[in-house]
Amino acid sequence: MSATELISVGLDIGATKVHGVAVDADGAILAEHREPTQLGPDGVVRSAAAVVAALASAGVPGPVGVGVPGLVDPDRGTVKYAVNLGLNGDWVPLGEMLADRLGTSVMVENDVNAATLGAHLIAGADDVAYVSLGTGLAAGMVLGGVLRRGFHGAAGEIGHLPVDPNGAQCSCGQRGCLELVASGSALAAAWPSADQPPAQALFAAAAGGDECAIQVRDRFAAGVADAVRVIALAVDPRAIVIGGGVAALGEPLRLAVSAALARQAESSPFLASLDLPGRVQVVPTGVPIAALGAALLGRKS
Ligand SMILES: [Zn+2]
Helix, strand or coil, X not given: CCCCCEEEEEEEECCCEEEXXXXXXXXXXXXXXXXXXXXXXXXXXXXHHHHHHHHHHHCXXXXXXXXXXXXXXXXXXXXXXXXXXXECCCXXXXXXXXXXXHCCCEEXXXXXXHHHHHHHHHHCCCCEXXXXXXXXXXXXXXXXXXXXXXXXXXXXXXXXXXCCCCCCECCCCCECEHHHCCCHHHHHHHCCCCCXXXXXXXXXXXXXXXXXXXXXXXXXXXHHHHHHHHHHHHHCCCEEEXXXXXXXHCHXXXXXXXXXXXXXXXXXXXXXXXXXXXXXXXXXXXXXXHHHHXXXXXXXX
16 A cells, blocks of 8 residues: 555544554554543543554545544534543533544544444454443444444443342442443452453463352353343344453453353253354454444544
């Protein structure tokens, strides 16, 4: 590709870094760049613009797609409740601010939805669900090739499905929500670790035969399997792709969740017939799924 060709740019704006990719017409990644996130509306725009400038070595930046945490109005390109980015208070017109700065069109989407578009690309099927194991637990869906946001933008908020009437109080105001068991922060609370990420520490200890670690790992995997089962029974997607920080575990995570799904299906020929273990994937190591999905978003504008 020559440096004069048009590229799509996708940005995954997180609390610590902005991760950007330049993508060609086939969805192949041409370049990647990361910058620390400066907080507040102006800081976020500055960081995002620095990433786009760095990616311009791969080609002429065309439309830009952005994935951000919080509540997003994709039609207006506005963001609310992205507290970790310092975007507090009223709706922030992030799309408009970035478009003014960059001189190109900008599409803004919730980060889980952006990652879902990336999962749709790598899974190569029309119906794909994405399960994000980050600080919390949330899912996204592409059904019939179209991203499903829902009436309130709340489609896929399965982390707040109450599964344990005697469980702990959740920040959402309910009790015993699924994300209190199946999320990165739940795992970190159950297996604190100072010298490496808790998920890696837990899975390493379990693989080494530590009985307590095996129990904690299996309980976590059963919770993730519950999330997979809920989404499979609700919309029956061809593939269910697991991403988020915990997915850096890779194959050991897929094996643990698949084993939990197989155990859940032992008493149910119906569940067994759905082959959930065979439909679960984990985002491949090193694939920046949310930035990739954001780049696809920009292309539609
Ligand atoms: Zn909740």
